[in-house]
Amino acid sequence: xxxxxxxxxxLDHVQGPEDAPVTLVEYGDYQCPYCGLAYPVVKAILxxxxxxxxxxxxxxxxxxxxxxxETAAEVAEFAGEHGKFWPMHDLIxxxxxxxxxxxxxxxxxxxxxxxxxMRDALGAHRYAGKVQADFMSGVRxxxxxxxxxxxxxxxxxxxxxxxxxxxxxxxxxxxEA
Amino acid sequence: MRMGSAALEPQFRRDRFGFxxxxxxxxxxxxxxxxxxxxxxHAGPREGNNQMxxxxxxxxxxxxxxxxxxxxxxxxxxxxxxxxxxxAFYPADWSPVCGDQMALYNQLLPEFRRLxxxxxxxxxxxxxxxxxxxxxxxxxxxxxxxxEPKGExxxxxxxxxxxxxxxxxxxxxxxxxxxxxxxxxSPLAVNPGADGIxxxxxxxxxxxxxxxxxxxxxxxx
Numbered sequence: 001x002x003x004x005x006x007x008x009x010x011l012d013h014v015q016g017p018e019d020a021p022v023t024l025v026e027y028g029d030y031q032c033p034y035c036g037l038a039y040p041v042v043k044a045i046l047x048x049x050x051x052x053x054x055x056x057x058x059x060x061x062x063x064x065x066x067x068x069x070e071t072a073a074e075v076a077e078f079a080g081e082h083g084k085f086w087p088m089h090d091l092i093x094x095x096x097x098x099x100x101x102x103x104x105x106x107x108x109x110x111x112x113x114x115x116x117x118m119r120d121a122l123g124a125h126r127y128a129g130k131v132q133a134d135f136m137s138g139v140r141x142x143x144x145x146x147x148x149x150x151x152x153x154x155x156x157x158x159x160x161x162x163x164x165x166x167x168x169x170x171x172x173x174x175x176e177a
Numbered sequence: 178m179r180m181g182s183a184a185l186e187p188q189f190r191r192d193r194f195g196f197x198x199x200x201x202x203x204x205x206x207x208x209x210x211x212x213x214x215x216x217x218x219h220a221g222p223r224e225g226n227n228q229m230x231x232x233x234x235x236x237x238x239x240x241x242x243x244x245x246x247x248x249x250x251x252x253x254x255x256x257x258x259x260x261x262x263x264x265a266f267y268p269a270d271w272s273p274v275c276g277d278q279m280a281l282y283n284q285l286l287p288e289f290r291r292l293x294x295x296x297x298x299x300x301x302x303x304x305x306x307x308x309x310x311x312x313x314x315x316x317x318x319x320x321x322x323x324x325e326p327k328g329e330x331x332x333x334x335x336x337x338x339x340x341x342x343x344x345x346x347x348x349x350x351x352x353x354x355x356x357x358x359x360x361x362x363s364p365l366a367v368n369p370g371a372d373g374i375x376x377x378x379x380x381x382x383x384x385x386x387x388x389x390x391x392x393x394x395x396x397x398x
Contacts (some may be wrong), residue, residue, distance in 0.1 A: 062281065063284065064284060064316070064317075065280045065315070135284075136288070139371050139375065140372055140375065141372065144368040144370030145277035145278075145280075
């Protein structure tokens, strides 16, 4: 059984209350089409279980397969520094089918982020260390592809369609109760 | 179908750059059968050497072999003596799970090399198939062709699957002296990930800092 080796901390991007009975962690890649499929599923589950679930997203960019994944992750981190991680996260997935470098800058513009500063941050790979730390924490926890989910620290070995992911979460909730 | 669009900020529906947010999520959701194709990816046991546990285990001498890595280049395991080797058998080029597994390992090459290890992939696919696969996926490690006699090397390591005619998804970590220090057989449909490999490499004493980088540059398929 693979378990999350690095617990969710304040360094993570988190939605939902800290004392929620269930913590869902996703390791994802912004250019991975399967993550794109999982995105609305996670959204729906978070809406459904609002107040009872905490969600953290960690980067797992497979850059050789997805040349924009690393940059997109760094863009999300940049947005995070300006308090807009989740809006950027959502925008990237919602525009995944047309992901491009100019497009990422356009998304930053749409969120009112300083684009020149973003260019410099990307150029200096200011967030590469954070992204790599996420990636390695995933590898050491048994992430073998994206998306990979952990429910209360245990890797979810089922699928990530709504029914399967929801079933895994409900099971964890019952175990907590 | 309930989807998450309600949670989106209305102003993001269409921005001035023409970025449209997905309105018809049903289209996206309709493709969810794709996701369920990958359900099996995670299924099954992961710890220890499980069923069919007749693959070579720790302490065994790694059988030497010579296979093609490119149409005109052959490589022997014995050429790696003095370095650590990760031998990753997999069933087939192009199948989704292997793709993920090899893509992950490809991404981890710097980490493997930091730990003094070379990565070699082995399947029964032919050299031209390997070449196309490696080029398509930007792999920076050697894929060896266990093609003729088919599966001979996989058989020597105990991971050939007669029934399917492919190599099982077996991993071997081999030390500088050519001795297996860790092995693991994953169910055919399950990508074993890399945590076991990294744990095994870290349990070994510090890597003999051979010139792994320049040596591996030679071996790129």
